[in-house]
Amino acid sequence: MKVEPTIKYGCRAHSTSGEAFTLLTPGAYIQPTDDGRILWHILNYTPDEDQSKTYNAFAQAVTIWQPAFPSTITLDSTSNPDEAHIKLYFVNENHPQYGDIFDGEDGTLALGFAPVEDEPLKGYILMDDGENWGDMHTPNTKDLLTVFLHELGHTFNLGHESRVRDAIMYPSYSGEKRQIHQDDIDGIQSIYGQFGPPRPGTSQPSGCLSFLVPFLALFGGV
Ligand SMILES: [Ca+2]
Ligand SMILES: [Ca+2]
Ligand SMILES: [Zn+2]
16 A cells, blocks of 8 residues: 655645535636737746756646647747746745745645735746755655646646546655646646636536735745
8 A cells, every 4th residue: 555645736726625626726827819829838847857857847747738628828938027927936945035945855845826916926937056956756856847837737727636646646655646636627628728728527616715915924925
């Protein structure tokens, strides 16, 4: 019998029990550009892994999410952080603003922030560089792609899905997950189906209770 480590992602979401996917903030979504793009940008890199491998893992995570969206929306990279809806940022313990958010190895791995206007870190994925990151899960490394997939879900406004262990939005990390689940797709369709034809069998948004820790004391550019 496999014992799952008690490593948790650090999103600040609560879900009601017995529902399907949850949303971090009902009604919130990323407004695509006029030509239908949702843009992402990598602000910095971890010293743990080759930059190209980290970049490729993030690009792959985006590619895995893409089919969940209507065909009118394209997830695309940008070299301009100011226009990016989603920004990836690695935080080490000495960081002047965010150094106290994380907890070293294990515990919280990363934080993903919903696209809500009053959230200073909206669209940010903060990665705990107290972890040892890698391009696969090993006893000594945590898998970048798996965590990117999960945190991207939060930046799209998905909350946790505690009932479906194979969902990428399941709250705990227990090794590699390299795909998203129908439940994750249904969640994206409930948010972004407004931008294109919904897929057959798309669920309605579930009610959910969520809150974001505002990190107001940490507000500022990075
Ligand atoms: Ca940690
Ligand atoms: Ca590290
Ligand atoms: Zn999470």
